[in-house]
Amino acid sequence: MSQTAHIPSHRKPRRSASKLALRAGVAGGVLSTIAVAGAAGPANAEPVTETIEMPTLGSLGTDLSSAVAASAEASEQEALDQSLEAQEAAALEKAAKDAKKAKAEADRKAEAERAEKARKEAEAKAEAERAAAEARAEARERASRDAARTQLTATSASDSSSDSDSSSSASESTQVASGSAAAIVAFAKAQVGDAYVSGGTGPNSWDCSGLVQAAYREAGIDLPRISYSQSSMGTSVSLSNLQPGDILYWGSRSGSYHVAIYVGGGKYVGAQNPSTGVVERSLDWDRPSGAVRIL
Template sequence: MSHTAHIPSHRKPRRSASKLALRAGVAGGVLGTIAVAGAAGPASAEPVTETIEMPTLGSLGTDLSSAVAASAEASQQEALDQSLEAQEAAALEKAAKEAKKAKAEAERKAEAERAEKARQEAEAKAEAERAAAEARAEAQARAARDSARTQLATTSASSDSGSGSDSGSGSSDDGGSSAGSSESTQVSSGTAASIVAFARAQVGDAYVTGGTGPNSWDCSGLVQAAYAAAGIDLPRISYQQSSMGTSVSLSNLQPGDVLYWGSRSGSYHVAIYVGGGKYVGAQNSSTGVVERSLDWDPPSGAVRIL
């Protein structure tokens, strides 16, 4: 190994011949151009000097960044505006749908209210007409009953003057009469006729427990009032009424006889036989005072009080 120190050379490297020739050519060309220009111009012309300032790289970068930022901000603002417009359009569409739905619901409710009001008015009108019809019927029935009662009072007054014939003979109303006498003849007799007429005049009245008239009755209250119209006093209770007089067969009934249901001394219902196989009685709260056939509710027995 050599101990000689390696000292680098400070000599500039020699340029190649081609590079030197190129540089000499360029320089020659430039000098030639200047010489031609000086020869062609006037001798007194002053050289024209103009300074052109070229932008620096730093200012170009700043302007470019500002332009990019402004463009990005403009794009972002445009996108935001478009988003807001889309939201407004969606909100308007939703509001329009909700308004349409609310209008339809309001119209439906209004129609339902009108229908309900019309129904209520129709029901009220029908109820008023029904009440008026019932009132007219009740007034007509009351007038008919009053007329019948007036006629009954007149008949009773005229029959009282001839009552001696009823008590003297004792044959026309008490089952001991001849078999040939008809029910029409029996009904025409004064006392029985008064009882039957009074009972029939109350048909249509209401049944009320404990009722004794003039427009509502229970069974024994009606029988007691009918006999009272003929001047005969009867007890108030049904089993007491059926214990009066004499027992008669259901096949030998006469108008005015008292029918009973249950045993004679323990009856729970009474009515008045009116002839023709029928009776009048205050039945129950559903029917009121009615005239029915014996077959509708056959009685247990009968008593004759006249």
């Protein structure tokens, strides 16, 4: 170890390179001015009156500060631009995600609506098929019931005819319905006991002209719906010359207010009123005004 190692250093701190360069530049400028002045002429020449103005330390500091400020402002603007670009990119990404989510939700709702519509259509179809099946079953049951009533009526008429004496059979031969008349009479008798409803056309409730129209339809004959139109058809016959299937009317022929069907044996079947419904009555119970024959 050297003998001076323990002695602290008293050397002056080194000046920064920038300060030294600045001072060297200033000194060089001054010396150059002097040299130019000395070389301009002989010793007896007039002194130089023009000098070159060198930049001062103050102006250099100002220029340096301006440069630093401009650099800082440029850096700040660049950082701001980058921040705006990042925000725009994030906004675009969020908008794309929201649009994708909205489309997925719309597709889900549309699929749910299609499924619901299909379900309702299936239910409506099943209900229509069920109603049609019930209607067919009811029609078959009604036809079976009507056939049974018709068979019962025919059997009863046959039995009563066989039990009567020969003279009675001869007198009643014109009162036994046959062919289309038999079908009309059987249908009318089968409805005895049904309700009377104004405007009723069956199968279990009737008004007077509705019952007559339906009975004739059983024989394949179409009649008008209104009573006065029905009594205006066919040929007028007297009440003493009636045959089963003839239409009885009350009132005038072209202005009747009630109609019924003559079923033979001095009786008729008609839908009378709400209190009695469809009944079988003697001609004397409510004497009709006249009769017409369609068959």
